[in-house]
Amino acid sequence: MVSRRSPGASLVRAVYRALDRAYDYEAWHWSPARLRAPFDVIGGAVLVQHTTWANAERALDGLRAAGALDSRALAALPEERIAGLVRVSGTPTVKARRLRAVAAAVERAGGLGALFALPTGALRAALLAMHGIGPETADAILLYAAGRRVFEVDAYAQRLFRRLGAGPEGAGYAAWQHWFEGALPDADVEAFRRYHAYIVMHAKQLCRATPVCVPCPLLPRCAEGRRRTSGVPAAAAP
Ligand code: SF4
Incomplete structure (x- = not known):
């Protein structure tokens, strides 16, 4: 050790x-001054995979404008609709499937509040069990959205x-x-x-x-x- x-x-x-x-630090997209809601970190962490943050942010804006940037709304949308909203971030079919799967998993857990009430180890395991969430993405969510002392x-x-x-x-x-x-x-x-x-x-x-x-x-x-x-x-x- x-x-x-x-x-x-x-x-x-x-x-x-x-x-x-x-x-x-204030220029960082997840600084306290710029981060709007914890689910934005989850959406952004999925959308930024294999693209720039600028493209991920444009896709987040599209979801937000459609009222789909929360787990309940996202889980209720068809994948094709989500893919259309996030197309600017690339691989829209893959990302739509991941976003919808993550949103559904959050809803099954009882919502973001219930999920984030889990101890860090259990929360990390729950995130890693979600489709499309690997160790780096899980740790980004733990650190910036859930406020856990975990380094990505x-x-x-x-x-x-x-x-x-x-x-x-x-x-x-x-x-x-x-x-x-x-x-x-x-x-x-x-x-x-x-x-x-x-x-x-x-x-x-x-x-x-x-x-x-x-x-x-x-x-x-x-x-x-x-x-x-x-x-x-x-x-x-x-
Ligand atoms: S390689 Fe070293 S010196 Fe060069 S930019 Fe990176 S940290 Fe700086």
């Missing part, structure tokens, strides 16, 4: 501080810390999550939300598939960045 003295713990904290200075260590986070030269010995999602959460034993739900948001923003702005390292605030700490910018003078560590 990773303890507070784990090799990655100080790095994980330092990265948070640097990203917190660099990015505006998505592909962006794994790529970032791999480039920084840190991470767990195991390679799977659970190993990454255990490593990351263990490195931040004192972080609360809000800190986890912010950290995940910052990592996604950083992955889209600088730490892309082909990273833009020179202006990156993490460059002084980053093995991959140093390799790519060898010959460029290092700035002071954040």
Whole structure:
């Protein structure tokens, strides 16, 4: 188990501080200022699969305008109607089936309030049992909609810390999550939300598939960045 003295713990904290200075959490689509309702997280987490957030948001707007952005309304709609409303997010048939299945599962559980009253382990298991909900999507829902202290260590986070030269010995999602959460034993739900948001923003702005390292605030700490910018003078560590 990773303890507070784990090799990655100080790095994980330092990265948070640097990203917190660099990015505006209020711009994050699930920040408290922008999130309208918990079910928006569920809908958005399904709709953003294999597309951009901009497209997912347009699909959410379509559902909202049709009065279908809640579990009861969505579960009552035919898949073809849902597919028409979310077409802008791509693979509309697949996403309509997933949205309808998730909405029906929420209704069977007694609604979102009853579902979110479950303990974290049972809630995660219930989400994972829903059609189209994998570990990352379940953890996004747990963190942003249900307010549970669970970190979504998505592909962006794994790529970032791999480039920084840190991470767990195991390679799977659970190993990454255990490593990351263990490195931040004192972080609360809000800190986890912010950290995940910052990592996604950083992955889209600088730490892309082909990273833009020179202006990156993490460059002084980053093995991959140093390799790519060898010959460029290092700035002071954040
Ligand atoms: S220095 Fe480059 S590789 Fe490292 S975190 Fe920054 S953008 Fe990513």
